[in-house]
Amino acid sequence: MSSAKSPPVSPLAPQSQPDLPPIRGVGLATAQAGIRYSGRTDVLYVALAEGTQAAGVFTRSKCPSAPVDWCREALGSAGARALVVNSGNANAFTGLRGREAVALTAEIAAEAAACRPQDIFIASTGVIGEPLDASKFRGVLADCAGRTEDGASAWAAAAQAIMTTDTFPKLATRRTAIDGTTVTLNGIAKGAGMIAPDMATMLSFVFTDAALPQDVLQALLAAGTATSFNCVTVDGDTSTSDTLMLFATGAAGNAAVSAADDPRLSDFRAALDELLVELAQLVAKDGEGARKFVTVRVTGATSDASAHRIAMSIANSPLVKTAIAGEDANWGRVVMAVGKAGEPADRDRLAIWFGDVRVAREGARDPDYSEAAASAVMRESDVTVRVDLGLGDGAARVWTCDLTKLYIEINGDYRS
Amino acid sequence: MSSAKSPPVSPLAPQSQPDLPPIRGVGLATAQAGIRYSGRTDVLYVALAEGTQAAGVFTRSKCPSAPVDWCREALGSAGARALVVNSGNANAFTGLRGREAVALTAEIAAEAAACRPQDIFIASTGVIGEPLDASKFRGVLADCAGRTEDGASAWAAAAQAIMTTDTFPKLATRRTAIDGTTVTLNGIAKGAGMIAPDMATMLSFVFTDAALPQDVLQALLAAGTATSFNCVTVDGDTSTSDTLMLFATGAAGNAAVSAADDPRLSDFRAALDELLVELAQLVAKDGEGARKFVTVRVTGATSDASAHRIAMSIANSPLVKTAIAGEDANWGRVVMAVGKAGEPADRDRLAIWFGDVRVAREGARDPDYSEAAASAVMRESDVTVRVDLGLGDGAARVWTCDLTKLYIEINGDYRS
Known part of the structure; x- marks a missing residue:
């Protein structure tokens, strides 16, 4: 069986590797x-x-x-x-x-x-x-x-x-x-x-x-x-x-x-x-095909465990991940991912940020939302998506990467 | 806001549409x-x-x-x-x-x-x-x-x-x-x-x-x-x-x-x-970017509900779906998807088929498995993945499509 051709080094790789010291034993x-x-x-x-x-x-x-x-x-x-x-x-x-x-x-x-x-x-x-x-x-x-x-x-x-x-x-x-x-x-x-x-x-x-x-x-x-x-x-x-x-x-x-x-x-x-x-x-x-490193932060959930499940629902959503790959501040897909997590959420209290730009609040688009500012955030190689549920003190933070065509290429190639 | 360009008609579309009769009222x-x-x-x-x-x-x-x-x-x-x-x-x-x-x-x-x-x-x-x-x-x-x-x-x-x-x-x-x-x-x-x-x-x-x-x-x-x-x-x-x-x-x-x-x-x-x-x-x-229609059948689960959860785990797995897009009879990924479903499963009783070709049984590759026969199944536009868990009478059947680069293109394009 042949291996697929090697993909290029991830653009998210560190500039250099640390020198590790000896560990006795x-x-x-x-x-x-x-x-x-x-x-x-x-x-x-x-x-x-x-x-x-x-x-x-x-x-x-x-x-x-x-x-x-x-x-x-x-x-x-x-x-x-x-x-x-x-x-x-x-x-x-x-x-x-x-x-x-x-x-x-x-x-x-x-x-x-x-x-x-x-x-x-x-x-x-x-x-x-x-x-x-x-x-x-x-x-x-x-x-x-x-x-x-x-x-x-x-x-x-x-x-x-x-x-x-x-x-x-x-x-x-x-x-x-x-x-x-x-x-x-x-x-x-x-x-x-x-x-x-x-x-x-x-x-x-x-x-x-x-x-x-x-x-x-x-x-x-x-x-x-x-x-x-x-x-x-x-x-x-x-x-x-x-x-x-x-x-x-x-x-x-x-x-x-x-x-x-x-x-x-x-x-x-x-x-x-x-x-x-x-x-x-x-x-x-080094996620397959990754071009962007994504941090998902969830606050205001009813518990930390609930916040974690919502954050994972966002981080695993193909629609959220393809939007980030496309540098699209598509908060509608974030709402979708919150909704499908099955955890307590009140549409009318939800607020969503990309980086520092609040794009939605109280269940609707933020009237002060600047598309230009959000687009600038999305062009960065590190993107933070933040959701506040407005219900409690539960918080979580998870990391993922975007979903690109390279992922399909790496995983969709013939096995032999 | 502009729409992305329309993708071509799905190759899985029916040849013709049925004529619907009137419904009184x-x-x-x-x-x-x-x-x-x-x-x-x-x-x-x-x-x-x-x-x-x-x-x-x-x-x-x-x-x-x-x-x-x-x-x-x-x-x-x-x-x-x-x-x-x-x-x-x-x-x-x-x-x-x-x-x-x-x-x-x-x-x-x-x-x-x-x-x-x-x-x-x-x-x-x-x-x-x-x-x-x-x-x-x-x-x-x-x-x-x-x-x-x-x-x-x-x-x-x-x-x-x-x-x-x-x-x-x-x-x-x-x-x-x-x-x-x-x-x-x-x-x-x-x-x-x-x-x-x-x-x-x-x-x-x-x-x-x-x-x-x-x-x-x-x-x-x-x-x-x-x-x-x-x-x-x-x-x-x-x-x-x-x-x-x-x-x-x-x-x-x-x-x-x-x-x-x-x-x-x-x-x-x-x-x-x-x-x-x-x-x-x-x-x-008509799934976005679909090139293959996929039926996932699970039998031998401990209950119908358990079979359904396992079938959905397989049908939603990006690794299974990209393998099918690549026409790769990659049963390793099916094992993975069964394992991650969290439902009762015994590795050593698992059997897996693509179409009628049994590729794995009793927790290992089927010794009689023909790569050529499996590859022929994978080239069809309708692919059935079947898993038998060997534990009980629970059964389920779900449908999905493959995951292609076109999915990423449709969903990763700029919003505006």
Whole structure:
């Protein structure tokens, strides 16, 4: 099967990539296992120091991939010693053979890392429904384990190896402190670039040298996800493989903390949340065919959850997204998307802004609305749509991109 | 404001339009009121004989248009004497002025029909957020009332007058009997062609000379909608104005029937259901940019409702719809859409067909799957996607169209 031609780098890509510092207890290596691609790396191996704790959040799909099933189970048995990520094949919807491929991958990696198979975490992204030949990892992972590095170039190579049809690698870093001890957070992600021609899968892995127990780590990750990756959408489609994991090696040797809401974790929480938001936004900025980065803010809803559902209804609406692609301040479509969300809304209290320009208020067009001012907002590459419902204090913010012909081209090409 | 250039007639349009017979008690007239368009009709006036009963189902939007509010209320006061439909302006999100415009339209129509304003039903489709100048109906509706007709050309003109960016008029007819008395059903619809550049609005009006009480009519229409218009989707977006109404003049003089499940209504129910399905399918066939008509069948779900939600998840998935546009038998995306529906599904029992070609079974690719056979199915202009969940007896069937670059072109053009 041939891949579709690569789309150009997203115009929303950052000007440059950050240099990621080493994280004590984390070693990285990439390789070419020849799973599907040729002439590029397709495996990332991450060695994790003894005592590393892992937390994860996964796709809500009722048909998850075999690696997702594996990771969910492995989280229950304490400890993480290695992460293996391959691109090119998602090992999803591959039946019994998929489970066997994951078990074999874990076995090969456990041998390389000299640990138990249940200390191995696995993620796969790429074509689905094709059997993954895990025997190709033989030799490759042991080789990786013998040559791990932790410099900026190793992090850059890691972000590259997990890409599928992403048009740019996604990396972010933060430095913070826990009770006076400096700790570092590094994260990489691959986004809603399709594996041409299969499906958008979001993978992200965050590493820190902080010492944190598993339950605290899990709570921090779950809370951070709610305001970051769960607030980003490209087309409303949910992959079978979405995986976000947080690994803490403990090498920083900070004071022991036993609860996620411990005040000594407030800076760490803020740094993690920021890093997750940065990565999530990078995913939206590399949305298939994206030409505009869109922030949807909803205020005045009856609850935060209601505001979130309304914001997602706007962000997922093809009619809103095509209007933004056409640089059209089409607030009628925003009204439509609010209405179809099924959440409490009173037409006659609704107000809508594009950027700072209020285009509608009290259920009708704003009499002071300037088409020229709204058009200027729509020509920007970052567009904010804001809706105030005038009912309560519920608020939410989500990110998406516009819907362009390039999306159709990327996703509508022949598979073979 | 200029309209975008008209897209070409849908390749899925029927070869010819049916000739609709007269319905006793129904008279039609169309006119140019100059609401928004020039050089074409934009008002349909339907005179209804005394004693006509009306039933209606409307958008679930929480921000419905002023005419939808009006019709919901008017249904509560027995009787219908005229229907007024205008295209070009949806009178949605127009605040207090929208309610005043509806009241004025009803007043002008009531004068023309010599009835109470609450006997008037009103529907509007077109641009939203623009005040509708209902005073333009003055003279026009009275003139219409004086020259109604009931021949095939009058029905064809009626279907034309309510079009917005539809690429073909939508008409259907059935003849059946109630307890030996022949009755006729005629229906017209306008579909998910956008009012360039605003929003997709579905309007449909069905007329019969059957004599049926309002509560029976409402029950029949609600039941018929569940398997027709509620099973069609173009892009998952819900208009503020969707309206489906059924008017029964009683002129056929059939035996009185007092319950929707009366066995004497079984033929009528079947005819109504068929007619509604035909109209709903015509709407999908005129979906914006549609090149393929898609039927999604789901069987083996835990309930019919669950099957319906899974079918809609598949039918609304941009990734499934772009794959079909690309003639790609991409069952991986179908798995994804099943998984994201959130309904009970067991990956390892799932089977998927394109047409008659089974491409996946028991959670993996069908070993007997022929890429050539599947590709042949995908090249047809009618494509059926079938999923069997292997869990129970729940089944559903919905219709949609593919997602093409033309959709983006139609909806992403500048508004002005």
